[in-house]
Amino acid sequence: MQLFVNDLTVIDFSYCCEQRGIVGESWIVDVLLDGSLNEMSMVLDFAVVKKQIKAIIDQAVDHKLLLPIKSDAVRVSNSTHHQAHEYVDLRAKRASYFLQSPSCAFAKIDAETISLASVTEHLTKIILQQLPQNVQGLKLTLRPENIDGDFYHYTHGLKLHDGNCQRIAHGHRSKINLSKNDERSKDLEFFWCNRWQDIYIASEDDRVEKQEIELSAAAMQDLTPDHQFFAYNAPQGKFDIAVHSNVLEVVDCDSTVELLADYIARQLKQQQPSQSFTVIAYEGVGKGAIASA
Numbered sequence: 001m002q003l004f005v006n007d008l009t010v011i012d013f014s015y016c017c018e019q020r021g022i023v024g025e026s027w028i029v030d031v032l033l034d035g036s037l038n039e040m041s042m043v044l045d046f047a048v049v050k051k052q053i054k055a056i057i058d059q060a061v062d063h064k065l066l067l068p069i070k071s072d073a074v075r076v077s078n079s080t081h082h083q084a085h086e087y088v089d090l091r092a093k094r095a096s097y098f099l100q101s102p103s104c105a106f107a108k109i110d111a112e113t114i115s116l117a118s119v120t121e122h123l124t125k126i127i128l129q130q131l132p133q134n135v136q137g138l139k140l141t142l143r144p145e146n147i148d149g150d151f152y153h154y155t156h157g158l159k160l161h162d163g164n165c166q167r168i169a170h171g172h173r174s175k176i177n178l179s180k181n182d183e184r185s186k187d188l189e190f191f192w193c194n195r196w197q198d199i200y201i202a203s204e205d206d207r208v209e210k211q212e213i214e215l216s217a218a219a220m221q222d223l224t225p226d227h228q229f230f231a232y233n234a235p236q237g238k239f240d241i242a243v244h245s246n247v248l249e250v251v252d253c254d255s256t257v258e259l260l261a262d263y264i265a266r267q268l269k270q271q272q273p274s275q276s277f278t279v280i281a282y283e284g285v286g287k288g289a290i291a292s293a
């Protein structure tokens with residue numbers, strides 16, 4: 001007997017890519033279980049699927065930076081300052097990034113690249129170990145949202161968030177709708193999606209000097225004048241990141257979706273003060289904020 005739950009959850013995360021650097025991503029998860037019926041005549045109670053399997057997925061990859069540990073571009077080492085913190089050095093083609101975070105902010109994937117296939121395999125193994133004996137088969141389907149138009153991938157961290165969004169390198173794949181004088185502007189949407197393709201969004205408030213940041217010894221050697229530094233303390237611990245300028249947008253606000261929508265609206269208004277603009281910014285799938293200027 002088979003049982004399915006579509007749209008079980010959305011995984012919002014970022015991953016290290018040898019070519020693109022750190023990429024924000026959002027994947028929808030569908031689950032198909034195969035098994036015999038239990039004493040309640042169920043393969044598995046929907047409540048268990050929705051709570052327990054979702055919780056396993058969240059714990060494994062949601063709001064984390066996924067590290068393909070077989071990639072030569074990624075180096076992971078233990079922090080020499082904090083217990084249960086790690087350094088991650090990513091030397092990608094596009095840019096290099098150096099991070100220090102609590103270990104819970106990273107997920108090590110036993111693969112050369114992060115892909116739908118490698119993350120599906122990783123999650124399937126973890127979930128199967130925790131299912132009751134009557135459930136013998138599990139098919140996970142991870143899929144990006146179908147977006148008819150432009151979208152961007154961004155990575156950020158919200159130091160004020162009391163949940164996992166405080167992690168300094170988690171991200172989203174998001175669409176955006178932009179209107180100028182109440183008329184949709186695909187040109188503006190294209191412009192912003194191009195500007196924020198694979199971007200790291202940092203808050204000016206979180207900027208620190210090089211000597212205030214804690215990175216691996218190798219990273220400290222490899223920093224260039226083009227790296228900028230951001231760090232904060234949050235309930236899960238201290239977070240540090242060094243990001244190359246060519247993959248960075250520094251905003252004058254926090255990077256909640258409300259404030260990003262407002263930031264874009266303000267930027268547009270500044271360029272064309274006599275026009276009015278409405279921004280519908282998404283954070284991942286099916287949620288976002290609206291701002292006007």
Ligand SMILES: Nc1nc2c(c(=O)[nH]1)N=C([C@H](O)[C@H](O)COP(=O)(O)OP(=O)(O)OP(=O)(O)O)CN2
Pocket residue numbers: 009010011012062063158161163165170255256257258283284
């Ligand atoms: N009003 C806002 N709330 C939250 C924002 C925000 O910008 N404005 N941002 C976040 C985080 O950035 C987070 O990445 C969003 O995650 P979300 O998927 O909503 O969180 P959960 O994993 O807890 O939700 P699921 O339904 O389990 O996916 C948080 N809030």
